[in-house]
C-alpha cells in the first residue's frame with residue numbers, strides 16, 4: 001500500500017531523525033532502517049504537537065470506569081468494589097481515624113471513594129493492587145518501570161506504589177527475556193572516523209588454504225584425485241572487490257607472477273599493497289615487483305590481524 005508513494009513520517013522520537021546514525025541505539029537504527037525501506041522522509045515533531053499518534057496510544061482512562069457489575073469489562077475492578085474494599089482496608093482506616101489530611105472523598109459515577117487529597121487519585125486497598133498491576137502491565141504490552149509508574153499514577157494511589165510497580169516489572173518473566181536491558185552489552189570495534197577512501201588506492205593481499213579439491217580424471221570415469229589447493233586473495237579496500245587466484249606453488253616468485261598478471265595488468269595500479277609478514281610477500285621477488293610499479297609496500301605488524309582486517 002505504501003510502496004511508490006511519497007511518505008512523510010512525523011515522530012516526537014528525536015533519535016529517529018538524527019542525521020548521524022553512530023549515536024543512536026541498535027533498536028532505533030533497526031526502526032529507522034525499516035522506515036527507510038519505504039523511502040519515508042522522517043520529520044521531528046514536538047511531543048505535545050503529536051496529537052494524531054497520541055490519540056491511538058493514550059489509554060482511555062475515563063472509560064475504565066464505564067462498566068458496571070453486569071458488564072464483561074476488561075478492567076478487573078469496578079468503583080463499587082474499590083469502595084467496598086476501602087471500608088475494610090487497615091491502612092486507610094487507620095489514616096482516617098487519625099484524621100489524616102492525606103485523603104479526601106471524591107464521587108465518581110455516584111460512588112464515594114477515598115482519594116489522595118493532593119492529586120485526587122483513588123486509593124487502592126491492599127487486596128486489589130495485584131489485579132490492577134497485572135492488568136496495566138498486560139494491557140500496556142509490558143512497559144518499563146517508569147512508564148508503568150506514570151500510567152498507574154494517573155488514576156490510582158497506594159503507599160509504596162512505585163516500588164510495587166518496579167518489583168512487578170523486574171520479576172516479569174516476559175520482560176526479563178525480551179527487554180533490551182536484559183541483553184548483555186558487547187563492545188564495538190572503534191571505526192576510523194572521517195577516513196577519506198579513494199578507489200584503487202589500497203589493495204590487500206593474503207594467502208588462504210589449503211583446501212582439499214577433488215579433480216575428476218576424465219580418462220577414467222568415476223576416478224578422482226584429491227589435491228591441496230592454496231589461493232591468493234586480493235581485495236580492493238574502498239569497494240571491497242575480491243578476487244581469488246588459485247596457486248599451486250607458494251613461492252614468492254610464483255605469487256609475484258600471478259599478482260602481476262591477474263591483478264596489476266587488469267586494474268589500475270594501487271598506491272600501496274598491504275600484506276602480512278609471510279615470506280611469500282616479504283620475499284625478494286614480490287618486493288621487487290611492487291617497487292617496479294612504484295607501489296608502496298605496507299607490511300602489517302606481527303600478530304595484529306586487524307591491520308590487514310579487510311582481507312582477514
Ligand SMILES: [Zn+2]
Nearest residue numbers: 142172174175
Ligand atoms: Zn512484563
